[in-house]
Amino acid sequence: MFTGVLVSCMQQGAQQDIGWVFQLVWIVVLVVVWIYGQRIQTVLMLREIERSLKKLKVMRDRSRQMAISAIKEIGKPSEDLETRVDRILEHVDIEPVTLDPTGVIRRLEHIIDVREFRLKDEVKQMVPEADETQINNLTNVLEVAMALNQIYKIVRHYYLMGKRTLSFYILLQIQMILPLIMRESEAFIRALRAFTLGQPIGDGAGALVAARLMYGKAKRIIVPDTIVSEVDIEGRKAYVIKAKGPGGNVGKPGEAIKQVLEELNGNVALIIMVDAAQKLEGEKSGEVIEGVGAAIGGPGVDKYKVEEVATKYKVPFYAILIKEGIEDVISTMRKEIVDGVEEAIGRVKRIILEKTKKGDAVIIAGIGNTIGIAQ
Amino acid sequence: MNEEGKVRGAQVFLAIIALIMLIIAIIAFIWEYTFHKMPNYITVALSMGTILLSLYFVFQIIKKPQNILFEQQKVSTVLRCVNCDYVSARGFEKGDYIFKEVGVCPRCGSSLIVYSIFREVNEKEQRSE
Numbered sequence: 001m002f003t004g005v006l007v008s009c010m011q012q013g014a015q016q017d018i019g020w021v022f023q024l025v026w027i028v029v030l031v032v033v034w035i036y037g038q039r040i041q042t043v044l045m046l047r048e049i050e051r052s053l054k055k056l057k058v059m060r061d062r063s064r065q066m067a068i069s070a071i072k073e074i075g076k077p078s079e080d081l082e083t084r085v086d087r088i089l090e091h092v093d094i095e096p097v098t099l100d101p102t103g104v105i106r107r108l109e110h111i112i113d114v115r116e117f118r119l120k121d122e123v124k125q126m127v128p129e130a131d132e133t134q135i136n137n138l139t140n141v142l143e144v145a146m147a148l149n150q151i152y153k154i155v156r157h158y159y160l161m162g163k164r165t166l167s168f169y170i171l172l173q174i175q176m177i178l179p180l181i182m183r184e185s186e187a188f189i190r191a192l193r194a195f196t197l198g199q200p201i202g203d204g205a206g207a208l209v210a211a212r213l214m215y216g217k218a219k220r221i222i223v224p225d226t227i228v229s230e231v232d233i234e235g236r237k238a239y240v241i242k243a244k245g246p247g248g249n250v251g252k253p254g255e256a257i258k259q260v261l262e263e264l265n266g267n268v269a270l271i272i273m274v275d276a277a278q279k280l281e282g283e284k285s286g287e288v289i290e291g292v293g294a295a296i297g298g299p300g301v302d303k304y305k306v307e308e309v310a311t312k313y314k315v316p317f318y319a320i321l322i323k324e325g326i327e328d329v330i331s332t333m334r335k336e337i338v339d340g341v342e343e344a345i346g347r348v349k350r351i352i353l354e355k356t357k358k359g360d361a362v363i364i365a366g367i368g369n370t371i372g373i374a375q
Numbered sequence: 376m377n378e379e380g381k382v383r384g385a386q387v388f389l390a391i392i393a394l395i396m397l398i399i400a401i402i403a404f405i406w407e408y409t410f411h412k413m414p415n416y417i418t419v420a421l422s423m424g425t426i427l428l429s430l431y432f433v434f435q436i437i438k439k440p441q442n443i444l445f446e447q448q449k450v451s452t453v454l455r456c457v458n459c460d461y462v463s464a465r466g467f468e469k470g471d472y473i474f475k476e477v478g479v480c481p482r483c484g485s486s487l488i489v490y491s492i493f494r495e496v497n498e499k500e501q502r503s504e
């Protein structure tokens with residue numbers, strides 16, 4: 001705009017000189033862009049990542065604050081609460097060695113068990129007066145805060161590395177996946193609200209199917225945090241399995257299926273697993289689809305166990321999946337997913353009617369985090 | 376909070392610069408017209424560009440930053456009688472969970488349970504799907 005003022009102050013006769021100047025400016029700009037193009041792009045990328053990083057920091061701080069206030073709300077916490085929370089947020093899990101893959105699943109399971117025990121133990125020490133449900137929910141809240149902390153630190157790492165080296169390719173790596181990272185982080189923030197209030201989440205769709213089937217029937221704990229109930233469905237004896245609610249936990253569905261199968265010496269006609277599955281963009285939320293295979297997410301321990309034991313006894317397994325978006329999986333259950341649950345129950349009954357006969361035993365496992373869902 | 380304050384300050388600074396640019400551009404525009412009576416196309420184009428750019432900046436800054444993240448969502452709890460077909464709905468209350476007994480059915484006196492808890496997605500989110 002200064003050029004605007006400048007030009008307006010000039011005499012008409014000076015026009016030709018200005019034409020010259022402009023041409024020169026153009027040539028200089030062209031040369032600069034030609035030589036420093038990538039450098040300029042790098043700086044622009046740095047700016048973009050910096051913006052996202054700031055947003056991630058706000059999210060991380062907010063999640064830490066929410067975790068602390070959720071703990072304070074439940075009981076009189078110990079004095080060093082904030083240091084304790086910070087220590088948990090920095091927690092790392094070290095993956096088992098896969099150089100010698102024999103028994104890696106068993107080792108992984110052990111690490112997961114220890115981790116869960118430690119987290120719950122920490123929570124118990126922070127709020128000794130909390131009941132089981134509250135401890136489970138708080139553990140979930142802390143896990144979300146841990147995830148957000150981890151995401152923030154990784155993005156910051158790439159940002160600072162890129163800033164120091166001004167390397168286009170270091171920044172490119174993080175910039176490519178940044179939209180996905182942001183989407184996931186926003187989902188985590190939503191999850192925090194659901195977890196602090198104890199609301200059922202999208203991932204609990206499978207657990208809700210099982211809960212509906214077993215409501216009002218006798219139940220027993222078959223493995224820690226996991227319950228089984230014997231239900232009569234269309235004259236078949238169904239063993240319905242889900243994690244124990246209404247606290248937030250996923251239980252051990254794989255181990256539970258294995259135990260039931262072993263109790264019955266493999267005399268099971270069918271295993272049906274119901275789980276939430278991530279939908280593709282464009283697919284409808286709450287849509288129910290069917291398939292074959294072990295429908296269990298997570299690190300793979302439970303999936304491995306089901307596949308192993310089902311293969312051993314040659315029991316067919318079916319999957320019923322309720323589709324939902326990545327931002328719905330850990331946020332409060334959507335209306336469409338609740339409708340999907342009703343449809344999934346209908347599908348379970350249909351499959352049982354079609355594939356088994358009266359008097360058969362079937363296993364129905366509702367997979368997922370059962371927060372906000374009792375039985 | 377400190378970070379947010381810094382961002383806000385930078386935005387105000389930008390807004391002031393944009394406003395100054397706007398004023399200078401308008402003055403230059405008038406100046407050009409009154410003195411020469413004949414439009415100089417380069418100046419007109421530059422001034423117009425500056426005016427539009429400044430307006431764009433000002434609008435960008437005035438526009439409230441959207442904060443979907445921390446907004447409250449509407450979560451409903453559906454209550455149902457275990458015996459008859461009585462159903463009612465209310466807002467979610469802390470402590471609600473599915474299959475929690477929350478009282479007696481006003482119609483038949485059996486226990487009333489939480490049947491489902493869900494959030495309804497607003498249109499904006501719906502559209503982004």
Ligand SMILES: [Zn+2]
Nearest residue numbers: 456459480483
């Ligand atoms: Zn009733």
